[in-house]
Amino acid sequence: MNFRDVELLSAYLDGQLSPSDSIRLESRLASDQNLQAVMDDLRTARGLLRQLPQRRVPHNFTLTTKMAGLKAPELRVYPVFRLATVVAALLFMFTFVVNKFAPIETIHLSAAQAPASGMGGGCNNCGPAEAAPAATEAPVQPFAAPAPTEVLPSTQDNSRNLTPSTQQITPKAAVPPPVINQPSPIPSEAPVPLSWQISIGIIAVICGAAAWFLRLRSEREFQKRWNKK
């Protein structure tokens, strides 16, 4: 008897032999006592194993959502609010960037306007409050700085040579009223008005809060559902 015979016996016990192999083995078993003895021993071993009691499980092995790594399902509107928050926040930052660089251009304009208004004969009717911005803003731009100092004397000289009647007419003709009455250039000429910025900021905050609230609520409902089970 060799190991091949043991394999055949083992498979025969489990009913894994083909009918022809089974018949052949059965005829050998009838004539070979040694083979029969091994067969009985294998059957005993197999029978003992099958009789081993099944132990009860110490606890249930069911998985919790935490163990399984499951997350609360998102509500359908959640991605909309999340996207709106991101877009509004980006727009909000964009308006700041735009407004940060825009005042430089407005100063350029105001500096360029300063000689134009000065060449027109100055602004005698302008009060100190109106003249002051040009004088204070001028040093910001290096090329614009001399403008008031150069222009103002000439306008003063011109005004001295003019008759009182012309003194009264010239400023009106040179400096049109809209320019004189123009408000302070920086806030009014900002590309994105402050009200828009505030609105975009509010939209970003509201959408963010709504997205956070929806997420929180779905997570709480998800947990509540699982805690009930």
Next chain:
Amino acid sequence: MDEFALIQSAQHGDLDAFNSLVLAYQDNLFNTALRILNDEELAADATQDAFLSAFRSINSFRGGSFKAWLMRTVTNACYDELRRKKRRPTTPLEPEGSDGDEMDAPRWLADPALTPERQLEADELEHAIQHCLDHLPMEFRTVVVMADLQGLDYSDVAVATHTPLGTIKSRLARARLRLRECLQGFRELLPAAFRLQEEPTR
């Protein structure tokens, strides 16, 4: 709900459906792990790991025997536990008595349906069989536990162990042969029916 429907629901992330499958198979997986590892705590850890791993990879199940597929996950978990155990040896399962010796049949493993004498005999026999199982190489032990303790057929054992069918037949025969030799040392523990069966063979 039948098993196929539960598997399909679990594949769509339904944890309730998966937990129904867990309840159906946890006895099989735990007992397989217990016989392979011979340590209740390690077997419980391996079973839990196996179910967790099964849930994460349930989409890789493509039909066939779900029990065999689960058996593969628990076998892998048992191998992991054994590797971990080798790195960090722990105290043995059997609690120690007052004299410091291991108790062969701890009270908490006892079956209340048996008389104390029969319980003692059953415990001793079980301990002897487990002793013989422990002395089998791991791959032989796994095959014999699945085929003889869990009643899986050869093809399912082949799936569960990722081994060719011919190898399963060979391993099972070798495992039974070794168990036969080992159990001869515990002849006095064998039930009368088995002893009578063996008498004429000697």
